[in-house]
Amino acid sequence: MDTGTVLRNLLTLAWLLPLAGFVAEIYALQLRWSHRLSKAPAQLAVACIGAGFLCSLSALLYWGNATEWAALKPAEHGHHAEEHAGAEHAEAEMSPVDALHPAEPEAAADAEHTAVAHAAPVPKFYAGTFYKLAQFGPLEITLDWYIDSLTLVMFTMVTFIATCIHLFAMGYMKDELTEEYEDHQVHLPGGHHFTRPGRFHRFFAFLSLFCFSMLGLVLAGNIFQVFIFWELVGICSYLLIGFYVERHSASTAANKAFIMNRVGDFGFLIGLMILITSLGTFRFFDVENDGVEQTGLFSLIRGDDGKLDVSDDPSVTKSVVYLRDSHGHRLADGTTPRTISYLLLIAAGLGVFAGSIGKSAQFPLQTWLPDAMEGPTPVSALVHSATMVAAGVYLAGRFYPMFPPEVLLGIAYIGCITLFIAATIAVVATDIKKVLAYSTISQLGYMMLAIGVGGWAAGLFHLVTHAFFKSLMFLCSGSVIAGCHHEQDMRKMGGLRHKMPLTAYTMLVGVIAIAGLAIPGVGNALFGQALAFSGYHSKDAIVASALAFSELNPNPLHNILFITPLVTAGITAFYMFRLWFMTFAGQPQDEHVYEHAHENPAIMTVPLLVLSLLAAGCAIGGEDGWLYRLLAFSETVPAVERATSARVATIVLPSHHDVHDVHGTAGGMALLAAFAGTAVAYLLYCRKVVNPDDIRRQAGGVYDFLVDKWRFDTLYDVAFVRPCHIVASWCQGFDQKVLDVVLHTSAAITVVVSKWERTFDEGMVDGLVNLVGTSTTNFGRSLRVIQTGRLRQYVMWIAVGVVVLFVALFTALPK
């Protein structure tokens, strides 16, 4: 078996195991292999996802061995080589020809031989088709797989975090292991609480289904397949947010999440339609079918050199992008070259990105994510911070080659606006999970910003590191909530570190990681980087990309793209330490809560420890570390040189070299901001130098504005929800006043006509027939028992039918 097949088999196994788990778990009670008080469904779920993790990890290691860890090597021709990088280097990095035939053993063997001589032409990705569902003319609906280092890292990350969270959830959800679960948040009339059978098995079934969908999304080899799994993760999210469906807030939040995502998906669908009509394929990669090369999306748009082949037409409306094959030749139908209008490509890119906006809760569709915290905390950790919401960023990353620079600029600004808005709201939030939710939105904004300014690898780097430290913090908050008997308000906490030290200090690791604190100067021996947790490295990379972008672009407005994330880095540090100090440090604010708080059992704390290790160390070495290099290896459009585009607006995307140049400056400033934020938080919430309540009173207007979440919900209510209700009531009125009247009238007419017809039948037809001969009458009399009239009428209809048809046809025939 060649490398591609092995990787495919391993990842497919990892992908399908949770599906098998889902089927078994959802029918746990019906198939009678488990019962309501049994933990067996959870153990099955853990086994499935754990085995999936082992498969993913071995796939990653196998891939590394097969490529001789070429991805980790670029140190020699990394940023050192960049200084004298030339055209050869670019060729070496791209090697699309190898990418085209990844499955050929000769190619692989060749690669091994030449690996020593020059930068190894290791295949960038392995891809293929599982199964062809249908073919409509040239359009194929297939199930494809596409595996590159990004896929492998995502698989390993998702399955690992999911395993930790499954384990945690076994402890967290144990309340559900009962025949009569009393939901204290659902009040029935008469002062009772709602009781229902526990739904432990169902929770794990949904989690398994979610893992299956998420992994399918990552493995997908065409954009249509991505869409299918995109919707699947959407429905899983819906089911999990609304897990406590009897709570009004939960069911509303689930609806809100689902509907807002539909808004984004609408754009996604438009993008898909543009792509299929203009390009005729959904596939990412090229395939050979019966000797004919079918070029995939990436090659069509980016050719072999990663550049857009745009016509020289000065007018942007008339510019077209020439479609090319993987060798860089323009494709043609006969003599006319195949093209796609530049504006249409922008529209398709924006459309697909609209899907990302919905899923990743970016401005202006960000309002669903905080409400989604109604779901159980493990769900918040897995679905609404670490994986599903990151799918939007993943899609933007995966689809990066299809985005022209104008779309990237749009992405950058959306990310920039989002990260600021969300961070400011997080400053005033008091619900521990809501703070984390807003911080998630803000961090997703960082990732989008990075992708938008050309820092592809930086964005995905942050995606992975964020997944670790954010899932850690959510689990810590879950641990706090469970320990404090479902108290989520931070104002009632404080001093909890004495009661639950493990939770407190693992949380501190996460907080330091997200705040991006580092000890400058104390280099670590291996890489010469500042000693810091993962968040510092990835945020550093993003800020550096943003700085390079704003320096290179002449438009002064683009400085916002650097200043905002810089300022927000400070705000981030502030609100995260505020959270930690309010919860774990200082004096207990509510004796009752403090009295009953307790540390959780090992099944909940061990995942915290494991995750905290990774949150601290996964990004070790920063941009020279293994994680960053692994991801950067998959960069589909390598920023080897500056890319300038001046069609709709002048946009210069920085090269790796440009980013490297400003790295030190940007990193220093970001660190300064982070320390400033930390210091303010320490002074306000730990030393209590100034009473935060005073500040709140001073800036009353701003405070209310932030507490109202920038009043987006109110705005949407006025702009969309209410008009919708009004139109709906109009429609209902029309239905009742007009349509029903018409229907009732026509029904009445039918009754009148049928009565008349009956009279005609009984009087005329029957009477006429009765006149015909006594023999007929006698026979008829014997048949009358069985509705003579109608039977005769039936046969008469045959004759009438023939005559009418003939006359009608004959008159209709043209003379």
Next chain:
Amino acid sequence: MFQELLSKLLDETAQHSLRLAGPELALTAGIVLLLLGRLLSFDRFVPPHWIALIATMAAFGLSLAVFYDANRSDPEFSNHSFTYFSGLMAFDKFTALVRLFLLLFLVFVLALTVLSGIPDRDDGPDFYTLLLGASIGMLLMCGANNLLMVFLGIEMASVPSYAMAGFLKGRKQGSEAALKFVVFGAGAAGVMLYGISLLAGMLGTGDFQEIGIRMAVLFGNGEGALTDPVRATAIRTLILAVVMVFVGFAFKLSVVPFHFWTPDVFQGAPAEVGGFLSVASKAAAFALLTRLVLALMAAGTTALQDVYLTLGIAVGVIAAITATFGNLAAYSQTNMKRLLAYSTIAHAGYMLMALAAMIVLQSGRIGGDAALGERSSHAVEGLLYYLAVYLFMNLGAFSITALIRNEIFSEEIEDYRGLGFQAPILCVGMGICLFSLVGLPPLGGFIGKLLIFASLFDAGYVHWSMWAILAIGGLNTVLSLFYYLNVLKTMYLSERPTGATTVTFPALSSAGLYVILVSAPILWLGIDVSLVSNAARRAAEVLFP
């Protein structure tokens, strides 16, 4: 001379025809065994349904072998049809595929009768004799290559059906329905026989291949055919003949206004028979009608282009009326079988639309647009796909109705209240069938409708009226949603009334397995389109050389 002819005939029969007629022979052997079994009283040891099932399985195996033969790349078989039994029957991939559908369906129906036990031990041999006899008639219908065989096939399929419709002895409703069926069928057959004799008399032949040649001679090519008085008379005769033959088919397909028998018969007859009649006789009639229409159009005389176009539009209009009538009439039904009867009428309308599209496209092809040949083969492909899905979804609906009847002894929709939670497997199966009948993705019914509607859209480029019919077809899909969903609403959203029979229907029983076997292909046909659509495409392409 005579000797030579006879030996040639014997040779052909022995080497060629008998092999191709294998499925029919197997079924005939089954009938003989069933009858002998009663005579020699070995039916006590061998239950009649086993004889019938084995005969059908054998027929299915034989037709599968022939189907593979027809689909291998051998040029002898590959792309044309050839005749056997001295030209009375024709064989090609199209026949092979429809025959395969029919026999597969027969296997399912037999399994259902065993499960639901509708013919009891005493009646078994009679019932299965009739069932197999009707099936032989249907097999003959899909291979008929001569007007004589058209009539023989249709009658052979119909006469046993009359008896089956009244099979529940002692039920007044059933006997009444059977009598209606007989009288109506006889009337329709008479009219069709008139049409056939007119056609054969005018053309001097009944052979499908000859019909085209004779028509080319009779009408010639070029303009002015319609103004020439002799030809105008001939055209009038032709139209009258076609209308009369169509009446015979319309009766079999229960097309408005020849549908009156359908609701009564379906309500009166057991649901198993209803399922059989609604699917098998329709599939065979559509196969035969397609073949006949193409034979009549084979001449390709431009003089008749307008006549063809008018006929095509007429078929389309009748199809639209049929679909609309069926769907509207289904609304107020309270009996499940009667509702399904009207739904059957509506679906005949949809399938007739595919035929209308094919005729219109072919008329455009005669007008000189050669590319339309491929498009008309798409119309037949759509029809075949629809038939394949229809096989499962309609049989599923009828068989689940029968299985529910065995549990609650009622076929009134009212009595289905709250059944969804007591017999989930039945009701989910019913849900799949009904959703597919509506044509919702991802079920097979959606793909079938999609293919037919796509052909209608193509035909719209030849004549706009096809777009109007497409719109009516689409509207009908919406209309049908309500009454199908009403059944599911009753099953799931209503409480089971107190005092009603409690139903326990385990999923892991042979009946449960049967429901799964019938409803799973509906889902599969909606997701994996390639296999059946490729077979259907190859079968359809043969008809358009």
